[in-house]
Amino acid sequence: MAEVTLKLSELTHGAPHRVIVGETPVVVVRIDDDVYAIGDTCSHANVSLSTGEVFCTEKEIECPQHGSVFSLVTGDPDTLPATQPVPVFDVTVEDDTVTIRSQDEVTS
């Protein structure tokens, strides 16, 4: 099964972290004690969202290339030019262990 585990204590609040789940780049963001994980590749072009800015209050991340803002909760772009969502990954937190896995694998 493709999954990645991280330590919650090593994730900095509001800072994007890039990991690979299976073969897919994923951006992981901790906001307080919640952790979000979405596809790291912008749906507009081949740009890594993990180099963009996180907006903690809105739970969003901004693509550094053209400025589309993606929801860390739904993966949907809230602003143009991107119009397609990026995938959302399942996150579980148990004590200090954060597990990231694709939703396909969770439901299959």
Ligand code: FES
């Ligand atoms: S590459 Fe992300 S908005 Fe254009």
